[in-house]
Amino acid sequence: xxxxxxxxxxxxxxxxxxxxxxxxxxxxxxxxxxxxxxxxxxxxxxxxxxxxxxxxxxxxxxxxxxxxxxxxxxxxxxxxxxxxxxxxxxxxxxxxxxxxxxxxxxxxx
Numbered sequence: 254x255x256x257x258x259x260x261x262x263x264x265x266x267x268x269x270x271x272x273x274x275x276x277x278x279x280x281x282x283x284x285x286x287x288x289x290x291x292x293x294x295x296x297x298x299x300x301x302x303x304x305x306x307x308x309x310x311x312x313x314x315x316x317x318x319x320x321x322x323x324x325x326x327x328x329x330x331x332x333x334x335x336x337x338x339x340x341x342x343x344x345x346x347x348x349x350x351x352x353x354x355x356x357x358x359x360x361x362x
Contacts, residue, residue: 256282260295260339267349268292273361289362293352300339302348305355306330312348330355 261283268274273288282296294301301321304312306329312318317338321331332348339345 255297257295257297260300260336263339263345264293264295264300264349267345287353287356288359290356290359292356293349299333299335300345300348302332302334302352303356304330304332304348304351308351308355312351315344318348 264285268285271287275286277284277286280294280296280301282294284294285292291303293303302312309330309332312332313320315338317335318332321328321333334348
């Protein structure tokens with residue numbers, strides 16, 4: 254996988270200068286962490302979003318959103334959104350809001 258600088262910039266703009274937000278290279282792309290917990294990511298194959306176990310059903314019902322896989326292993330609570338989804342401001346915001354709600358509920362690392 255390769256990085257997607259355009260998606261990375263979209264996520265930076267959307268997430269702003271939120272306290273506790275950091276970035277690092279992971280999963281063949283760029284990961285965004287909040288208080289040390291993975292929040293979302295940008296790769297050439299889409300936007301990765303962490304919604305938490307049993308919190309991803311609504312997102313998976315959206316066209317262009319699929320379950321995140323690591324090899325053949327399903328990553329429970331993680332979804333991947335295509336460019337058509339993350340390119341839509343309202344859908345991107347909804348996914349990020351879901352991720353923020355989940356990750357903000359976790360203890361910091």
